[in-house]
Amino acid sequence: MTTPRPDPGPPPEGDDDARRMRRMTRRSFAAGGLAALGGFGTWKWLQSRPAADGLPGPFRAGHELNERVGRALFSDRHLAPEFDRSLAGDLRVNGWHGWSDDMPAAADWAIEVEAPGRPPRRVGLGELAALPRVEAVFEFKCIEGWSQVVAWGGYRFGDFLTALDLIPPDPALQYLLLSTPDGGYTVALDLPSATHPQSLLCDAMNGAPLTPGHGAPVRLVLPVKYGVKNIKWLSKIQFVAARPTDYWTARGYDWYAGL
Numbered sequence: 362m363t364t365p366r367p368d369p370g371p372p373p374e375g376d377d378d379a380r381r382m383r384r385m386t387r388r389s390f391a392a393g394g395l396a397a398l399g400g401f402g403t404w405k406w407l408q409s410r411p412a413a414d415g416l417p418g419p420f421r422a423g424h425e426l427n428e429r430v431g432r433a434l435f436s437d438r439h440l441a442p443e444f445d446r447s448l449a450g451d452l453r454v455n456g457w458h459g460w461s462d463d464m465p466a467a468a469d470w471a472i473e474v475e476a477p478g479r480p481p482r483r484v485g486l487g488e489l490a491a492l493p494r495v496e497a498v499f500e501f502k503c504i505e506g507w508s509q510v511v512a513w514g515g516y517r518f519g520d521f522l523t524a525l526d527l528i529p530p531d532p533a534l535q536y537l538l539l540s541t542p543d544g545g546y547t548v549a550l551d552l553p554s555a556t557h558p559q560s561l562l563c564d565a566m567n568g569a570p571l572t573p574g575h576g577a578p579v580r581l582v583l584p585v586k587y588g589v590k591n592i593k594w595l596s597k598i599q600f601v602a603a604r605p606t607d608y609w610t611a612r613g614y615d616w617y618a619g620l
């Protein structure tokens with residue numbers, strides 16, 4: 362389990378992209394994921410990949426997995442409201458835990474997946490292109506009291522997990538611990554929340570590639586939960602049996618952080 366970096370201070374909210382960008386070196390700017398230079402090209406490349414990468418079919422792991430995913434989808438009927446695209450606006454940048462100036466470039470980015478009893482997987486972003494793309498407009502809510510309607514682009518997190526056969530067949534492994542490359546920010550979820558039909562693995566926001574500040578190259582968007590659970594710079598998924606703590610629950614926040 363990833364140990365959050367010790368950080369006793371209050372959340373450094375209120376940062377903004379511009380301030381952060383000024384602090385980034387030229388090298389880290391280039392390495393900072395889908396940054397302005399070259400980022401759009403990578404994004405278009407991801408989108409234009411043929412949908413024939415030899416993906417295992419969804420539900421390949423068989424009947425037991427079907428049941429678990431079905432249970433997840435049908436036991437969590439609560440849907441967040443969706444909004445008209447014209448209502449979407451700029452989201453502030455809020456929270457830099459887990460950011461580092463040495464982030465891998467988008468082309469080298471991988472999501473590592475670990476589960477007891479299974480060989481570790483390393484999923485490159487190119488593998489996402491075979492999944493059905495979705496865009497959805499949700500109200501993003503921070504626990505501090507502000508909210509913003511945002512149009513997100515990417516993939517259903519449940520599609521990602523099932524189509525790539527990432528959910529371990531052992532039903533005891535019902536929690537996920539997600540983290541940034543350096544483990545500086547972590548988010549714990551139960552499997553039903555991860556596979557909720559509105560839970561998205563996003564690489565685009567309001568029609569443009571995600572900026573580094575908003576979590577490029579990939580972040581989670583969970584409209585049935587507060588912002589704290591919407592992890593930016595996602596690079597690791599660990600399936601575990603015992604309900605894990607995460608960055609904010611370790612500091613006293615509600616584990617579900619649901620809306």
Ligand SMILES: Nc1nc2c(c(=O)[nH]1)N[C@H]1C(S)=C(S)[C@@H](COP(=O)(O)O)O[C@H]1N2
Nearest residue numbers: 453454455456457458459503546588591593
């Ligand atoms: N890696 C990481 N993800 C994070 C945070 C963070 O500090 N680090 N902050 C969370 C909080 S509290 C909020 S409100 C949202 C803010 O997302 P935004 O910066 O795209 O507005 O990111 C969430 N995800």
Ligand SMILES: [Mo]
Nearest residue numbers: 503504588589
């Ligand atoms: Mo937040």
